[in-house]
Amino acid sequence: MPEDLKTGLSKTRRALKGRLSRWLGKKGRLSEDFWDDWEAALIEVDLGVETTLELLEKVRGESEREKDPTPESVRERLAGELTALLAEHSRPLPAPPPPGTGPVVIMMTGVNGTGKTTTIAKLAKKLAAGGSRVLLAACDTYRAAAIEQLEIWAERLSLEVVRHQYGGDPAAVAFDALQAAAARDCDYLILDTAGRLHTQGPLMEELAKIVRVLRKTRESAPEEAYLCLDATFGRNGLAQAESFASVLPLTGVILTKLDGTARGGTVVSIQRELGLPVVALGIGETPDDLAEFDPEEFVKALLQGLAE
Numbered sequence: 001m002p003e004d005l006k007t008g009l010s011k012t013r014r015a016l017k018g019r020l021s022r023w024l025g026k027k028g029r030l031s032e033d034f035w036d037d038w039e040a041a042l043i044e045v046d047l048g049v050e051t052t053l054e055l056l057e058k059v060r061g062e063s064e065r066e067k068d069p070t071p072e073s074v075r076e077r078l079a080g081e082l083t084a085l086l087a088e089h090s091r092p093l094p095a096p097p098p099p100g101t102g103p104v105v106i107m108m109t110g111v112n113g114t115g116k117t118t119t120i121a122k123l124a125k126k127l128a129a130g131g132s133r134v135l136l137a138a139c140d141t142y143r144a145a146a147i148e149q150l151e152i153w154a155e156r157l158s159l160e161v162v163r164h165q166y167g168g169d170p171a172a173v174a175f176d177a178l179q180a181a182a183a184r185d186c187d188y189l190i191l192d193t194a195g196r197l198h199t200q201g202p203l204m205e206e207l208a209k210i211v212r213v214l215r216k217t218r219e220s221a222p223e224e225a226y227l228c229l230d231a232t233f234g235r236n237g238l239a240q241a242e243s244f245a246s247v248l249p250l251t252g253v254i255l256t257k258l259d260g261t262a263r264g265g266t267v268v269s270i271q272r273e274l275g276l277p278v279v280a281l282g283i284g285e286t287p288d289d290l291a292e293f294d295p296e297e298f299v300k301a302l303l304q305g306l307a308e
C-alpha cells in the first residue's frame, strides 16, 4: 500500500520536487531562497498559508540551532513535525463490533460527484476482506441510476443492498436497512446518500433526518458519518466540510481523487483547520484504490525521496 500511496500522490510529489529539487540531495548553507522555496512548495500543494508559515518557522528555528543543518536534515525535521501534527486528529476505520452488538453504521455524504458511491465500494471491499459481513443501503433515491450503480458494485463484490423505489424517502431506506442489518447479523451497514450542494438547505436537512430516524432504532448511529471531499478542489472543500459538519455528527473525511491533483496538502488543511480526521484516501477508480490514512505513511509518501 505505501507504494500505491506514493503513486497516488505523484502529482503532489512532482509539484514539491519542482520547487525543491535544486536543494534536496545537495550540500551547502541554508539560504533565504531555500526557505522561500519550501514556503512556495507547501502553499502550492494546498497545505494552507497559516499552517505552512507556522510549520516552517518552527523547523527553521530548530534547524538554525543545529550544528550543521542541511537541506536533508530540514526535510527530515519537517516530516517529523508534519507527522506529529497529523497524528493529533488521527482516527482509524471502525473495528467490527463485538458479536451480538449490531452493525457499525457508516454514512457516506458529500457534494455531487465527489466519489461517495465508488468509495463505498472500496470501503466495503476492504471491510469484507477482513472477514466482516457488510450490507449496503441505497439512500440515494434521487436518481434511478444511483441505485443501479450501487447494485452493480454490490454484485461485483458479492454484497447485498437494501433499496426502495426511485424517488422514495432516503430516511425510510436507512430505517429498513438498519433493521435488515441487525436481523442478518451484519458487522457493518454503509449508507450511500445523494450528492448535494452544501448550500442547499432543505437537502442538508434531509441528512439530519436520516440521522434522527437511525437513532430511533440505535441511539449511537451512525457510528461514523464520513464526508467525501474531492481533493481536486483543494482547500475549497473546507467550506463544504464546515456546512456538512453543521448538520451532521461528522466523524471523518475521505479525501478522494488524490491521484488526479497536486493538492495533496489538503489533508493537512482539513485536519489542522477543521480538526476533522482524514480517515482514508481515494487514489484511483478501482475498488482497491483506497488507502487507510496513516500519518507516518502519508508523510513518507509525500516527502521521502524528493531528491531522487
Ligand SMILES: Nc1nc2c(ncn2[C@@H]2O[C@H](COP(=O)(O)OP(=O)(O)OP(=O)(O)O)[C@@H](O)[C@H]2O)c(=O)[nH]1
Binding pocket: 110, 111, 112, 113, 114, 115, 116, 117, 118, 119, 140, 146, 193, 194, 195, 196, 228, 256, 257, 258, 259, 260, 281, 282, 283, 284, 285, 289
Ligand atoms: N481518479 C479517481 N477517480 C475517482 C476516485 N473516486 C471516485 N472517482 C471517480 O469519480 C467519479 C464519481 O464517482 P461517484 O462514486 O459516482 O461519485 P458520487 O459522489 O457517488 O456521485 P453522486 O452520487 O452523483 O453525487 C467516478 O467516475 C469515479 O470513478 C479516486 O479516488 N480517484
Ligand SMILES: [Mg+2]
Binding pocket: 116, 117, 118, 140, 146, 192, 193, 195
Ligand atoms: Mg453516488
